[in-house]
Amino acid sequence: MNVESKTHLMTPGPVAVHPEILRTLAMPMVHHLSKDFQKTLENVLSKLQELFGTKETVFIHMSTGSGAMESAVVNTLSPGDEVLVVVSGKFGERWAEICESYNLKTERWNIPWGEFARSEELEKKLKLKNYKAVLTQACESSTGVLHPIEEFGKLIRGSETILMVDGISSVGAVKLPMDEWEIDVLVTGSQKALMLPAGLSMISLSKKAQEKAKRAKLSKYYWNLKFEEAHLKKGRTHFSSSVSLIRGLDTALNLVLKSGLDAHLVNVAKKSTATIKAGEIFGLKAFAKRPSQSLTAFVLPDEVPGEEVLKSLEKKNIFLAGGQEKMLGKLIRIGHMGFIENDDVIYVLKRLFSLLLEKSPQSFVGKNLDLAIAAAEKCLKS
Amino acid sequence: MNVESKTHLMTPGPVAVHPEILRTLAMPMVHHLSKDFQKTLENVLSKLQELFGTKETVFIHMSTGSGAMESAVVNTLSPGDEVLVVVSGKFGERWAEICESYNLKTERWNIPWGEFARSEELEKKLKLKNYKAVLTQACESSTGVLHPIEEFGKLIRGSETILMVDGISSVGAVKLPMDEWEIDVLVTGSQKALMLPAGLSMISLSKKAQEKAKRAKLSKYYWNLKFEEAHLKKGRTHFSSSVSLIRGLDTALNLVLKSGLDAHLVNVAKKSTATIKAGEIFGLKAFAKRPSQSLTAFVLPDEVPGEEVLKSLEKKNIFLAGGQEKMLGKLIRIGHMGFIENDDVIYVLKRLFSLLLEKSPQSFVGKNLDLAIAAAEKCLKS
Known part of the structure; x- marks a missing residue:
């Protein structure tokens, strides 16, 4: 399936269910x-x-x-x-x-x-x-x-x-x-x-x-x-x-x-590191002082309408999470758990960053989307 | 699918899941x-x-x-x-x-x-x-x-x-x-x-x-x-x-x-009545003084090895329930809930009665399997 025609569920839960598991559920x-x-x-x-x-x-x-x-x-x-x-x-x-x-x-x-x-x-x-x-x-x-x-x-x-x-x-x-x-x-x-x-x-x-x-x-x-x-x-x-x-x-x-729990954890870590790296280059800071590799919460600049960004992404079939309670509208949370392939990570980061630029260009002056994505790609391939 | 090649899960729960529901689960x-x-x-x-x-x-x-x-x-x-x-x-x-x-x-x-x-x-x-x-x-x-x-x-x-x-x-x-x-x-x-x-x-x-x-x-x-x-x-x-x-x-x-709850209940009732009727003719008595139409518990004659009958049925991919606790080995419980079609009811009753005859012919002397099944068919068609 073409990555662009997929629905991307990348919230910190529920997560995209692996197709093999979906088949099991239908037995x-x-x-x-x-x-x-x-x-x-x-x-x-x-x-x-x-x-x-x-x-x-x-x-x-x-x-x-x-x-x-x-x-x-x-x-x-x-x-x-x-x-x-x-x-x-x-x-x-x-x-x-x-x-x-x-x-x-x-x-x-x-x-x-x-x-x-x-x-x-x-x-x-x-x-x-x-x-x-x-x-x-x-x-x-x-x-x-x-x-x-x-x-x-x-x-x-x-x-x-x-x-x-x-x-x-x-x-x-x-x-x-x-x-x-x-x-x-x-x-x-x-x-x-x-x-x-x-x-x-x-x-x-x-x-x-x-x-x-x-x-x-x-x-x-x-x-x-x-x-x-x-x-x-x-x-x-x-x-x-x-x-x-x-x-x-x-x-x-x-x-x-399948390949041992450690190997699986390394795979999740790569998605997390790639996301944080790309965010840094693009000008987004992780909210967590000690981030979990299971999800990344980015702090949005004050001018960025967080909930509006999420809604626009949903129209493109990309589902990320916002902040909860006192952080409503102020965070974008991206999950690294579930059935997520490297192409999905890159695709979703690209769409997110493009949308942020579109909604609030003044917040990301001088930030390079292409460089950010290249850094994520490098992490994922490492 | 041919009724004989199907797996028949007719316990009082879990029950056979409707194929449309199975497809929903795999979404x-x-x-x-x-x-x-x-x-x-x-x-x-x-x-x-x-x-x-x-x-x-x-x-x-x-x-x-x-x-x-x-x-x-x-x-x-x-x-x-x-x-x-x-x-x-x-x-x-x-x-x-x-x-x-x-x-x-x-x-x-x-x-x-x-x-x-x-x-x-x-x-x-x-x-x-x-x-x-x-x-x-x-x-x-x-x-x-x-x-x-x-x-x-x-x-x-x-x-x-x-x-x-x-x-x-x-x-x-x-x-x-x-x-x-x-x-x-x-x-x-x-x-x-x-x-x-x-x-x-x-x-x-x-x-x-x-x-x-x-x-x-x-x-x-x-x-x-x-x-x-x-x-x-x-x-x-x-x-x-x-x-x-x-x-x-x-x-x-x-x-x-779909056709109203009452119509659905009538359908379940027909399966229950057909089962009880066939049982009576074949010589099996319902255990319940006031039977629920959701399941039928038949009392087995003392000579019939209840658990052995269930195991033999399982080898033919038919799953019924036995008695629980103090009634272990003494009952056969047949569920009428879940995705069960009329053909399934007839097929399972036939296999059950044949097996009872085989395991304990002396308990069912003079009982007519064909008459029992014909009565069940009549109920289901009514």
Whole structure:
């Protein structure tokens, strides 16, 4: 297909679904207790461990990623527990709202949007209080920031506190090895780096979190991982499996892990670096002080009407995301997850930059679109 | 396709997915905030009201039906509330387990498997205690029983109690008009009469239940219908929509409502009547005292090895369900929901009866397979 006639969905989720996965979704239904499906589920569970970098079980919920975030909380904590939540954007807010919904003593560590949570600050906070858990995003996709999870893991190691990481827009896109970095609870969703539609979420608990889970007293049923564990031992999920999406996940994991997870991450990184490089030359600054390779958020010059630019792109079948909440109209967010080929990256950057020049020529005086694109091409080919 | 070369999935869920729906599932992804998808969501929400027979909003959860059951409980009740749960099989147990997980005072109204809950008994119970809610299945799919929901609605009308109905294996297969029958909470799932894969559930609350919801104090986040309502007003779901499944639901609702819901229910009823009639002639008795037209559970003669019969059918690509828990090996359950054509019903009944004769000829002495099939054909053509 000609790149110009394609629809380009390059938001930070949902993402373009790989055609092989689309074909899987259209396969006739089988029963979730059939041998065929049990084999698929077994394969998926084993590949999920590779994706998460863990020896522990990775559970699948039939829900979006937010469901797995709630599952993380209700499976490990008890009423009145004191928790520290990194709030550096919309999804940090979500962690806090979940904790507050369950009457946990929730301390919001508010970080200016675009900044990342500094480990030296966390170190101070951990000395002052004995939190039951620290909850954070790996990548806060409303700002494109990547928090230093490896350093957090080192700080929390050996204490009673557990580290809970929302990896929804990072598992499969950035390095986040659960066991090696001592992440206690890691969650993700299907519609980001896994190139699937929304509808599945995944969660895994470290040995330390599993111990907490034994004594956790928050009410739960659908998210109860004890039930889930008992059923997985019999080769099935507790509730009716989303057969189509789980078969799709099998195909997705084959694609992601085909040449090894590291090689896949290098590919995502190239798209990210190419985008940031091209942006720099063209005069666009990344919003995130520590950008995630899963998406790039560019700050728009004040004169540029952000929402208008997005609407014009949509008319050309290019879908990017804007800023959320307080950053509405001020950011352009470009996802690097999902089924995106190098030609797509180049094509979309060209259209975006041309449109910015057209809408606000005064903001980009002296900037060279061709040079910017050439730099992106070089990155992608490297 | 020749009926003999097809795979026949005729369990009470998951069900065979209509080919038009499979094609929808394979459509390229669009963003859940795009105009295209918002239009789809709007259509779906309006058709769901027709399906439920309600003027109230029908909400969609990205979960299996059990998620919507939990949502029903946590959105309307408060800690310590006393509830009455009809337990007439595996799914009645599920209601009870959910209530108990949330520390509700849960009275189990245990009914022998195969029997239905009698409204005169309910009347007595309601006089003795002031329950906050009565929870029941419409169809208990582990036994094939259909409870008299219309009568329950009349008994509960005007009181403080709310009637919560699990319609997972009945909405779209049997008559269950929510407003007319004064059902206060009705839930269903995607993988039964809606001919979709599992992964979506739906829930609607009567005005009376909505009033309860305002004062309900159980902890919740993912299931919080207040958030959901606020988002639906802006044309979106609270969490990332399962775009593929919701587009599939749009196609499914078009198919189900094409000639009107009543005509669709008549079609399901014909399959059910044909199956029961053929069974009677062949010497198989329906297990349910009041059978649901969504599935038929046949009691097997003691000598028949139920699980072996199912396995032999699977080798011929026919998938039926057996008994669950205490009825394991003693029942054959045949679903009438999903994409099933008349030829499929006849073909599957023929293969099932032939196999029963083969495995246990002494149990069916004097029974006429051809007469049984002829009776089924007559029903289907009527």
